[in-house]
Amino acid sequence: MPAVTTDYGAAGHLTTHALHLIDRHPRARFHVSCRHSLDVPAVLQALTEHDCLFSLDFHLPSAPQLIPAATPWLPHAATVFVNAQEHALLTHHAGPRPCPETVITDGPRPARVLLHDRAPHVAAPASVPAVRQITGAGDTLAGTYLAHRTRHLPPAAALDLAVHAATRHTTRFPLTIPAPRRASS
Incomplete structure (x- = not known):
């Protein structure tokens, strides 16, 4: 049975924390909540370089900036979660079925x-x-x-x-x- 690990308080150093976990757990499965202040390109690049399985979701206030930033890595994501408004942005930037x-x-x-x-x-x-x-x-x-x-x-x-x-x-x-x-x- 897979385990789920969470780290509360990580938002203060979100990108550094995420990159550290990816380095420690190559080929692991991650769910990435794409929102400010996460450096989405750095995290998604690290996930693909480490052959990690990952899913993504977006937060509407930051989606206009972060969906385009995530677009090059969307084909590597197993699943992307969006609401209807975010889906319109996703389709505009990455086509109707990006992953x-x-x-x-x-x-x-x-x-x-x-x-x-x-x-x-x-x-x-x-x-x-x-x-x-x-x-x-x-x-x-x-x-x-x-x-x-x-x-x-x-x-x-x-x-x-x-x-x-x-x-x-x-x-x-x-x-x-x-x-x-x-x-x-």
Whole structure:
């Protein structure tokens, strides 16, 4: 079973931190959140030089600058995650299918996965009332999708499960910080 490692507080020295991890773990699998202040070309160049598997996602405020910066390395990415607006930018700079899998989300509307050699698969979220801020729904979708693809589920099945998880995320009340203590059993 693959392990997931996170390093909190790394944003203060994001590019240096990312390059250090890539050097320490050649041929590993990485998910890169392309946003300021990451030096996207340096990180993507290092990932391709080290034969790492990687996926990318973008953040709308920085996408107009970082999608063009990432374009030379998009064919090396296993999966790219974008929302509908970012997909328009991606298509403008890199064509309609710049990597093996492109996952496109559009809020409460259906998500799609575009593949080089197949028709797109569409997964519609259930119509449920959201009880919380939508913050985190995209991260939930991407994380769930990648977890299932790592377990070799086909893209369509992974997208269906990811859309379900993101929908469920929006229908749950968030935990308070710090989380309330549970009684021991």
